[in-house]
Amino acid sequence: MPPEIPKAYEPQEIEKRWAQSWFEEKLFRADPKAAGPVFSIALPPPNVTGSIHIGHMLEHTQIDILVRWRRMNGYNTLWLPGMDHAGIAAQYVVERQLALQNITRQQLGREEFERRVWKWKEESGDTIKRQMIRLGASCDWTRERFTLDPPLYRAVLEAFLRLYREGMIYRARYMVNWCPRCQTAISDLEVQHNERNGKLWHIRYPIVGSDEFIVVATTRPETMLGDTAVAVHPDDERYKHLIGRKALLPLMDREIPIIADEFVDREFGTGAVKVTPAHDPNDFEMGKRHNLPQIDVMTNDAHMSDAAGKYVGLDRYVARKNIVADLQTLDLLERVAEHTHAVGVCARCNSEIEPRLSVQWFCKMKPLAESAARVVRDKLISVVPENWEKVYLDWMDRIYDWCISRQLWWGHRIPIWYCADCNAMTPARDSRVEIVEGRAQAASVPEKCCVCGSSKLTQETDVLDTWFSSGLWPFSTLGWPDETEDLRVYYPTSLLISGYDILFFWDARMIMMGLHLVDRAKIEERIPFHRLYLHSIVRDPHGMKMSKTRGNVVDPLELTEKHGTDALRFALAVMAAPGTDIALSEDHILSYRAFANKIWNAARFLFFNLEKIESLGVTLEDLAAPEIRAAAPYKNGGELELADRWIFSRMATVRDEISDAFETFRFHEAAHVIYHFFWGDFCDWYIEWVKPRLGVAERDAALATWRNLFSVFEAALRLLHPFMPFLTEELWHKLPQRVGAKSIALEQFPVARPDWRDADAERQMALLQEIIVASRNLRAEIKVDPKKKIAAEFAATEPAVRALVEANLDSVLHLATLSELKISSGRFDSSGGATRSTAQFDLRIAHSEPVDTKAEAIRLRKEIDRLAKDIEAKRTRLADDTFRSRAPEQVVRSLESTLAGRQAEHQKLQERLKQIESNSN
């Protein structure tokens, strides 16, 4: 069997095969009736705007690691996948495609446009699903959800109408962020602020009935057409005499009042500010305070409106240019200053946002935010990394109402109807709307106006902000508003893993919505998740944010094809230290591809050698004894070998370290631990250590050796499985299997075995390793042919040390490539060969060739120097009474014993140095 296993691990075929099999077998289907504690997690639904990117990959890797780990620990595990319709984002993608054919959505009409987006959704959704399957995400695809599907629409209706009836949702004319390209309102969170170099125009407004001017400073001269006042600070001596008088608005020849308002900053600009209530949030507020008219001088697409006088029809930037030029001509432009300021742009399409008055739907946030803040403050939801908790709470404290309506075509249409006869909205706030399952949309269409009874009803054309439906995700996907079995069992979910960039958009809103809408008595049963882990952002190798425009995006599928999913997953895990962003380069992945290859080859070695023992009459089935699964050390008759005690002890430690790390999202730590255990402890030491034993003819001894070797290997595969699901699945199936065993993913994660911890074995092994390394080191130094077995001498004053070496002589000889090791008591006097000394032993290799004494002397001096400094520092510390009295005794003790060791070593090295110096003279 072994020869056909390729020498290098080739993941491509293997991964595809298992990915397909897991999916088809519905291996990760959750059963609410299954035993065990519940671990449930909802996939942050990817937007149907294309395909999986590396950020998704990181997120899914982290989720998958924890999900697989919990599943293997016997949890009733659900990872529910799905996708988000991503209102504005998806609509924008399709609009861009249409633009390539010079078609606008208006030309297509709403119905046809929606059809196109659905088509796009199918494609994109399929791609994403295929990719996730290929990348090994162990989610339950039988429960896949999409935010626009009927059951979820039902949840949206229920949520909207409930909030509406409660007065939490209202309609109002208000200042919103308007994207002139998308032609919709967007929420404050969807506005990005970019620093830009702009100008500050100083414009003279003539005072009516005087030849005086008042000079205002503005970054947006085109909005002056809508000015309805000029404001100054009430205590500003420069302008006090003008308060209450009128200014003549240039270009429009409109008289506007000069008002006093504390909002005005005397230090900024000229201390006089033009007030445009329809085009600036501050001016809007000021306008309300002073009862100013609101003149909207722009259209939906940011051209000048009828109210803009002779500038009507001009694009806003053209209008700006013309207005500045006209002011110049009229000698009303006092000066132009350079000015950097933050310009709001649409997060989707990058167009400059126009603050604008319009009638929109809003959701009251204060009451929701209060309880959402409380559950975090009370630790009902724990936030990791912790510093995000503060960010979250700050935001909750300063929250204001959420504009939930969008003038888009792709999304959940707001379930409100307007009456053509009486203008009333149906349903009425106090009405009860019955929603019939399966016919949610149809059933909720009212037949007549709730006020006048007219049947001339038109539905609101606006749709809901996409985050409105996302906010219901953890419970809408489980069947809410019905108290389904899934909802009962899997809600609240155990954990949310999301990027910190959507903490406010999504995480916070799920908390608010869950608390408010899920009907359960106890608050801790209404929260959407118990823990919130915010993962880092993947950046390019230079730490830059990946973006399509920068051209530095990496395609996870491409990387996967090249190096294997497991390698990429492991690389992501290793770099996923909480709270730090990840700079991903291909080199990283290569390191872990090498690791996968290492595992593969360790397996090859084991399988390859099976032949040898088969000739002993030991069969695969013998190795399949329960010990393998329980991973218990196997004794051949009496005592366990030191190396066996050691590797099992290490494994017990490693298992616990990995578990602890997973509990606290320290993926990098868990990955490091298993990496070094497998490569360092298992491959470099354990396998090499037992190699000579493998040829032993005696059946029981051979069996013991092989069983232990396989036990450790098999357990290591299970430890590795959450990180590298494909490779471990493949190798695990090559091992002897219990009948009916389907997948390593359904096997048990190694259990805690404190009884395997063996401090003696670890200490002894460490000492033997030190001896072996010292020997190799000497050999390298005197340039002995690496393959040549040579004789060495060993001296130690401690009888126990000598006994230890004696007892493990064969292994030491083998690993140090020695023909013999003469053991004696006492210590060497640093002559007669190359010597290495430590506090506990001396090792000497006789050799006639003169060693490079100069290099050796340099090395020794350096080492002696370092030791001397260290000893000095420790002596001083120990001589300090305050230290002795204040530091814990344990610290003092260990310092003392370390000092003794250092001193012994120091002395030995000095003797060696003297020796060398006298020899060379």
Added chain:
RNA sequence: AGGCCCGUAGCUCAGUUGGUUAGAGCGCUACCUUGACACGGUAGAGGUCUGGGGUUCGAGUCCCCACGGGCCUACCA
């Protein structure tokens, strides 16, 4: 403007309550094609933790300041 994070080996980064000689991967040097693995093995070089001050018996780890880099939130026209 406020807040957050980062600055540790040539590079990319770890370093959980402060406590022995600060770690890893890549890269580098020397030797090794040894039947698991050159995506390998063995041995080695290389940081005093951005700078300054403080708290402490003891600080990469806590506090303050400075410098450098990044991010988020913000209604100063």
